[in-house]
Amino acid sequence: MVHPLELERATKRFGGFTAVNGLSMTVSEGSIVGFLGPNGAGKSTSLRMALGVMAPDDGEARLFGKPPRLETLRRVGFLPEERGLYKKMSPRATIAYFARLKGMSAKAAFTRADELLERAGLGGFARAKISKLSKGMAQKVQILSTLAHEPDLLILDEPFSGLDPVNQAALEELIVEQHKRGATILFSTHVMEHAERLCSSIVMVARGRKVFDGTLEEAYGVLGQAARLAVTGGFDLGAALPPAGFVATREETVDSDGQQWWRVTLSQGQDAQQALRAAIEAGAPIAGFLPELARLREVFVSLVGDAEAEDLRRTLEQGRTEKNHA
Amino acid sequence: MRNIYLIARRDYLGYVTSWGFWLGLLLTPLILAAFILAPSLIENNQPVRYYTVIDSNGAFASQLADRLESRRESDVERQLFQLAVEAPEGFDPQSIPRFREAIAAGADVETALEQAKPGLVVSVPERSYQFIPPPAQTEAGLAPYLLGNESIGETGARRLFAALIVNPDTGEVTYLSDDVVNDGLKSAARWAIEDEVRAKVLGAAGLDPADVQAAVDAAPRIIERKVGEGGEVRQVTMADQAPYIAAVAIAFLLWFLIFSVVNYLLSGTIEERSNKIFDTLLTSAKLTQLLTGKLAAVFVLSLTLMSFWVVGGVLVAQVAGGGMPASAAQFLSAFGNVLIQPGILIPTLLSFVLGYLMFGAIFLALGSLCESVQEAQTLMSPLLIILMVPLLFFSMAITDPKSPILAGLSWFPLFTPFLLILRLPNGLPLPEVAGLIGAMALTTVIILWAAMRVYRAGAVHGAGVDSVGRWFKGLVGGGSRKGSG
Numbered sequence: 001m002v003h004p005l006e007l008e009r010a011t012k013r014f015g016g017f018t019a020v021n022g023l024s025m026t027v028s029e030g031s032i033v034g035f036l037g038p039n040g041a042g043k044s045t046s047l048r049m050a051l052g053v054m055a056p057d058d059g060e061a062r063l064f065g066k067p068p069r070l071e072t073l074r075r076v077g078f079l080p081e082e083r084g085l086y087k088k089m090s091p092r093a094t095i096a097y098f099a100r101l102k103g104m105s106a107k108a109a110f111t112r113a114d115e116l117l118e119r120a121g122l123g124g125f126a127r128a129k130i131s132k133l134s135k136g137m138a139q140k141v142q143i144l145s146t147l148a149h150e151p152d153l154l155i156l157d158e159p160f161s162g163l164d165p166v167n168q169a170a171l172e173e174l175i176v177e178q179h180k181r182g183a184t185i186l187f188s189t190h191v192m193e194h195a196e197r198l199c200s201s202i203v204m205v206a207r208g209r210k211v212f213d214g215t216l217e218e219a220y221g222v223l224g225q226a227a228r229l230a231v232t233g234g235f236d237l238g239a240a241l242p243p244a245g246f247v248a249t250r251e252e253t254v255d256s257d258g259q260q261w262w263r264v265t266l267s268q269g270q271d272a273q274q275a276l277r278a279a280i281e282a283g284a285p286i287a288g289f290l291p292e293l294a295r296l297r298e299v300f301v302s303l304v305g306d307a308e309a310e311d312l313r314r315t316l317e318q319g320r321t322e323k324n325h326a
Numbered sequence: 327m328r329n330i331y332l333i334a335r336r337d338y339l340g341y342v343t344s345w346g347f348w349l350g351l352l353l354t355p356l357i358l359a360a361f362i363l364a365p366s367l368i369e370n371n372q373p374v375r376y377y378t379v380i381d382s383n384g385a386f387a388s389q390l391a392d393r394l395e396s397r398r399e400s401d402v403e404r405q406l407f408q409l410a411v412e413a414p415e416g417f418d419p420q421s422i423p424r425f426r427e428a429i430a431a432g433a434d435v436e437t438a439l440e441q442a443k444p445g446l447v448v449s450v451p452e453r454s455y456q457f458i459p460p461p462a463q464t465e466a467g468l469a470p471y472l473l474g475n476e477s478i479g480e481t482g483a484r485r486l487f488a489a490l491i492v493n494p495d496t497g498e499v500t501y502l503s504d505d506v507v508n509d510g511l512k513s514a515a516r517w518a519i520e521d522e523v524r525a526k527v528l529g530a531a532g533l534d535p536a537d538v539q540a541a542v543d544a545a546p547r548i549i550e551r552k553v554g555e556g557g558e559v560r561q562v563t564m565a566d567q568a569p570y571i572a573a574v575a576i577a578f579l580l581w582f583l584i585f586s587v588v589n590y591l592l593s594g595t596i597e598e599r600s601n602k603i604f605d606t607l608l609t610s611a612k613l614t615q616l617l618t619g620k621l622a623a624v625f626v627l628s629l630t631l632m633s634f635w636v637v638g639g640v641l642v643a644q645v646a647g648g649g650m651p652a653s654a655a656q657f658l659s660a661f662g663n664v665l666i667q668p669g670i671l672i673p674t675l676l677s678f679v680l681g682y683l684m685f686g687a688i689f690l691a692l693g694s695l696c697e698s699v700q701e702a703q704t705l706m707s708p709l710l711i712i713l714m715v716p717l718l719f720f721s722m723a724i725t726d727p728k729s730p731i732l733a734g735l736s737w738f739p740l741f742t743p744f745l746l747i748l749r750l751p752n753g754l755p756l757p758e759v760a761g762l763i764g765a766m767a768l769t770t771v772i773i774l775w776a777a778m779r780v781y782r783a784g785a786v787h788g789a790g791v792d793s794v795g796r797w798f799k800g801l802v803g804g805g806s807r808k809g810s811g
Contacts, residue, residue, distance in 0.1 A: 014787070053608045054786050070329075070612055078609045084601030088340060100332055101610035145606070 002065035004029055004153040004184040005050055009059035012045050019045045021208040022059065027153070027186050032179055034195030035188040036296075037205040038304055043188040044081050046205070047157050051078055063153070074103045077151035081158045081188075083142050087131035091117055091141040094130065095148045102149040109148065116144045136167050143171065147178060154178055156187035160194055172198060192296040202296075206304040219299045227272035229279055230259040230288030237262040237284055244278035246270070259287045329611040333619025334626065341590050341627050350586060355635055358582075374453060375487035376478060377511055378460045378468075382494045389518040390490070391457055397514070398435045398451050405448045407547075418443050426543055430536070455511050461486065465502060472504045490515055569751035570724050572665065577747040578720060579632070580678050584743075585713060587628045587682075588689040591620060592702055595693025595781075604785040613782060617774075621686050628682065670750050673759050680766045681743025685713070687770075687777035694784030695793070716744035723748035736762060739769035 005027040012020040020042040027033050037043045048054050050061045052068030063072040085094055095113035100106060117126045120140050130138055139162060147154060156175075160168050175198055179185055189195060195202055195216075202219055204212040212219060229248070231237060237248040241264065251261040264275040272291030279286060341347050379387035406425060409417050421443040428438035435450055461478050462468045470476040471486035478484045488503035488511050499519065501512050525535045551559050552566055598604055607616055665671060688709060696702040715735075722729055727749065736745035746762050783789035 048605070048786075051609050053605060073609050076609065078606065080602065080605035082602035082605065084603050084606075086336075086340065086597070086603065087601065088344070089336075097332065097336055098606065098610060101329055101607075142606075 003027060003062075004064055005155075005186060006062040006065075007046060007050055007056075007059065008062070010046065010049050010056040010061055011058040012042075012049055012054065013057050019208055020049065020056075020205075023205065023208070023210050024059075025203045025210065025213060027184060028201075029184050030179075030182070031201060032175065032185045032199050033187075034199035034202040035186055035205070036190065036192065036195055036202055036300060037188070038190055041205045041304075042208040043205060044157055047078075047155055047186075047188060051076065051155065074149070075152040077102075077146040077149065077154045077183075079143060079146040079154075079156045079159055081161070083139065083162075085130050085138060085142055085145075088129055090127045090129060091122055091133070091137075091144075092126040094141060095145045098145040099148040102151075104149050112148050113144075116148060117141075120144060135162070136164065139163060139167070143174070147174075147183075150181070150183075152183060154183050154185045154187075156185070158189060159187055160189060160191055168194070192300055196296045204300060204303055211303045212299075216296070219296060221268060225266045225272065226292040227264045227266060227275045228288070228290040228292055229262045229264060229276065229284070229286060230255070231262065231279075232259055232285045232287050234260065235284050237264070237279060237282075240282035240284060241275070241278055244282065246275050246278055261288070263292075329615045330619045330622060333607075333611060333616060334622040337594060337620055337623035338626055340594070341623065342630065347627075351631060351634055354582075354586070354631075355638065372452075372454060374456045375508075375511070376456050376458050376484060377488045377490065378458050378486065379490045379492065380460050380463060381490075381492040385522065386490070386492050386499065386518060387457065389522050390515055393514045393518040393521060394453070394455050394511075395435070398453070399429055399438075401451050402435055402439060402448055406442075409448070430540070455487070455514070458486075460489070465489075465491070465500075468502060472502065474504075487511070568663075569670070570727060573670075573748050573751050574720050574723055576665075576674055577716070577723070577744045580681060580747065581713070581716060581744055583628045583631065583678075584682055584685045586631070587624045588685050590627060591624050591686055592689040592693040592696075592706070593699065594620065595690055596696050596699060596702060599694060599784065600697050608785065613778065613785075617687075617690065617778060617781060620690060621683065624686060625679075625682060669753075673750055673763060674747050676763050677743040677746050677766070680763070680770045684740065684743070684766075684770050684773050685709075687774045691777035691780035691784070694781045695789060712740055716741050719745060719748065727752050737765065739766050742766045742769075 003026050005025075007023050007025050009022045009024055010020055011018065011022050023042070023046055025035075025046075035043055035047070045054070049056045050063070050068065051073065052061065052063075061068055064075060066072050089097070092110065092113045095116060096104075096106070096109035099109035099112060104112065114123075114126065117123050122137060122140060125133060125137065130141065133141070143159070146156070154175075159171055159175075163171060172194065175185055175187070185198075187194075187198075199216060201215045202212065203210060204219075228251075229237060238250060241248045246264050246266075248262045248264045251263055254260050264272075264279075266272065266275060272289075276286070276289050379390060381387050403422070403425065406422050410419065410422070425438050425442035428441040429435070433441065439448060439450065458478055460468075461471050461476070468486065468489045471478055472489065474485040478486050487505065488501060490511075491500040491502065492498075493500070497519075499515060501515060503511075528535050528538055553559055598607070611619070665674075689706075692702060692705045692709070695705065719732055719735065722732055723745075726732070732745060732749060735741050736749055742762050743766065746759070746766075750759075780789075783793065
C-alpha cells in the first residue's frame with residue numbers, strides 16, 4: 001500500500017552528532033499525525049529528510065511511495081519551522097508565486113490567492129507589502145501559501161509556534177478543514193494539547209530516536225489509567241475489589257463528611273466504568289466517582305524522560321568504556 | 327524550465343521595482359558622464375584668474391602674456407591641423423599659414439582665426455589668466471588683494487589670483503599667491519623666463535628670435551601612417567584608436583555591470599536566508615533551478631541596464647548630433663564598427679556571459695552563508711580586491727596594449743573577462759583567444775559547481791560565516807574535521 005509519507009530507518013548525522021537515528025515512521029492516507037518531541041529531538045531534520053531538502057545518511061524517505069522529488073513534492077504543502085516571506089511582495093503575489101511553483105497556472109493561482117485571502121480576512125491587504133503586515137497576518141499568509149495548491153499531504157513544522165491563542169484556534173480549525181477536504185496531515189509540535197485535539201495517531205521522538213508510534217488511546221495506555229472512588233461507612237474496597245480483578249489503594253485524606261477515597265489502578269483492557277461496576281456489585285456505598293485519564297503531556301514526559309535518561313546512561317557508559325580502553 | 331522562469335521573474339521584478347534600481351539606472355550614466363566630462367568642464371568653466379606683474383622694465387610681463395596667449399594659439403593650430411587631416415575636402419590648406427601670419431603680426435587668436443578663413447568651426451579656448459595693473463607695489467600691500475579682503479577693479483568682487491614680482495637686480499621672480507595647488511601661471515612664468523633667456527642667447531649670437539620661431543614653424547611635420555592588415559599604408563586617424571578605446575569602454579562597462587548587478591544577487595540571497603525562505607523554496611524547486619533562476623534574473627537585469635544606457639546614449643547622441651564635431655562623429659562611427667566585428671563581438675559576448683556567471687555564482691554562494699550585509703562584507707573584501715585589479719590595467723591597455731604583463735594576467739581566469747577584451751584589438755591569434763575562453767569556461771564550470779555546494783551548505787545546512795572561518799582554520803592547520811554543513 002502506498003502511504004503519503006514513509007521514513008525507513010532514516011539517519012542523519014552532522015559531524016559527530018546524530019540528529020536522527022534510524023527513524024521509521026509511516027503516515028497513512030487521510031490521517032492527522034502528530035509528530036511530537038522536545039526541542040532538538042530531530043523533528044525538523046526528520047521532516048526535511050522526508051521532503052528531500054536533505055538526504056538521509058542512512059535509510060530512506062518516500063513520498064507517495066517514491067523518493068521525494070519535485071513531481072511528488074507538488075502534492076505536498078510544507079510549512080517550515082523557520083518561517084519567512086519576501087517582505088517586499090504582496091500577500092496575493094506571494095501566495096500565487098508559491099502556488100505556481102507547485103504547478104498551478106497563473107490565472108488559477110491568483111484566483112485562489114484572492115479567495116484564500118478573502119476567507120482569511122486579509123482581502124483588504126491583498127496588495128499591501130508583507131513588510132506592512134503584522135506578524136500574525138504574515139504567518140497567516142505563509143500558511144495560506146502552503147495550502148493554496150490544495151496539497152494531498154500537508155506537513156506543518158511547529159505550526160502553532162508564535163501564534164496567539166485566537167490564531168492557534170483558527171489554525172486548528174483550518175487543519176480540520178483541510179483534513180475534511182481529504183488532505184493527510186502531519187504536524188510537529190511540542191504542545192501536547194494541539195495533538196490531543198487534532199491527531200488520530202502520534203509519533204514521539206527524543207534525542208533523534210522514536211520512542212512511541214501509535215494511536216492516542218495507545219499512548220494513554222502507556223502510563224496506565226486509574227479511577228477514584230469515594231465510599232461511606234468505612235467500606236473496605238481494598239478487600240472487596242481484588243476478586244473482580246482490580247487493585248484498590250486507600251488514599252490518605254478523608255473528606256470532612258466522612259467519605260473515604262480509594263484509587264483503583266486499571267491495567268490493560270480495564271476501564272474506569274468496569275471498576276465502578278465491580279465496586280457496586282461488591283456492595284460498596286459509592287459517594288463519588290472520578291475516572292482518571294492520563295494526559296498526553298504525562299505520557300510525553302514519561303517517554304521522553306525515559307529516553308533522555310537512557311541516553312544519559314548510554315553516554316556515561318560509553319565514557320566509562322572509553323576511559324577503561326584508554 | 328517553468329520554475330526557472332518563475333524564480334527569475336520574481337527576482338527580476340523584485341529588483342526592478344526597487345528604488346535602488348531606478349536610482350542606479352538614472353544616476354550611473356550621469357555619474358560616469360560627470361567623471362568623463364568633469365575635467366574638461368572644470369577647465370572650460372574656470373573663472374578668469376587675475377594676475378599682476380611688478381616689473382620695473384616691463385619685459386617679463388610682456389613675455390608672460392605672450393606665453394599665456396601661445397597656449398591658446400597652439401590649441402587652435404592643433405584643431406586646424408586636425409581639420410586638415412579629417413575633413414580635407416572642405417578645408418583650405420592656406421588657412422594655417424594665414425593664421426600664423428596674423429599671429430606673427432600681433433593679432434589675437436580670435437582675429438587671426440577670422441583672418442585665416444572666416445567661418446572655420448574651431449573652438450577657441452577662453453583665457454584662463456588675465457593681467458591687471460598692480461594694485462599695490464609690495465608683498466604686504468598685495469596680501470589683502472590675494473586674500474580677497476580687497477577687491478581689484480571696479481566691477482564686482484574680484485580677487486587677485488597671483489602676483490609676480492621681478493627683482494630688478496637679479497631678474498629672480500617671486501610668485502606670490504594664496505593658491506599653492508594651481509600651477510598653470512607658475513609654469514607659464516617659468517617658460518616666459520626661459521623664452522627671455524633664449525632670446526638673449528639668440529640675440530647675442532646675432533639671431534632674431536622671430537626668425538628662429540618662423541624656422542620652427544616651417545619645420546617638416548611628422549606624418550603618422552599605419553600599415554593595414556592587407557599591407558596598405560594610410561594616414562592614421564582617430565578611427566584607428568577607436569578599437570583600443572572601445573575595448574577599454576566595453577571592459578569597463580562589463581566590470582561596472584558585474585560590480586553593480588552581482589550585489590543584487592548577494593543582497594537577494596541574504597534576504598532569503600535571513601527571512602528563512604530557503605526551506606519553502608527548496609520544497610518547491612530544485613536547487614539547480616533556484617540557482618539558475620537567480621542568475622538568469624540578474625543577467626536579464628544587467629541586459630536591462632545596458633539596453634537603457636545604450637538606447638539613452640543613442641538618443642542623446644542623436645539629439646546632440648547636430649552640434650557634434652566631425653571628429654567625434656567619426657570616432658563614434660568607428661566605435662560602432664569595432665563592436666560589430668565578429669572577432670571582437672563573439673569573444674566579448676562570451677567574456678560577458680562567463681565573467682558574469684563566475685562572479686554571479688561567487689556572490690550567490692557568499693550570500694547564502696550570510697545573515698546580513700555586514701556579515702557579507704567580511705567575505706566580500708578579498709573578492710572586491712580581486713575585482714579591482716583589472717581596473718589597474720585599463721590605462722595600460724591604451725598606452726601599451728601589447729604589454730607582456732597584460733598578456734600574462736589575462737590568463738588568470740577571474741581577470742580574463744576584462745583583460746581579454748582589452749587585448750582583442752591587438753589582433754590576438756585565434757588559438758590564444760580560444761585558449762583564454764576555454765580556461766575561462768572551465769573555471770566558470772568549477773566555480774558554478776563549488777557555488778552550488780556552498781549554496782547547499784548555506785541554504786540547507788545553515789552553514790555561515792563561522793563555518794568558512796572553521797574551514798580556513800582546518801585548511802591552515804591541515805585538519806580535515808568535517809563541519810556541521
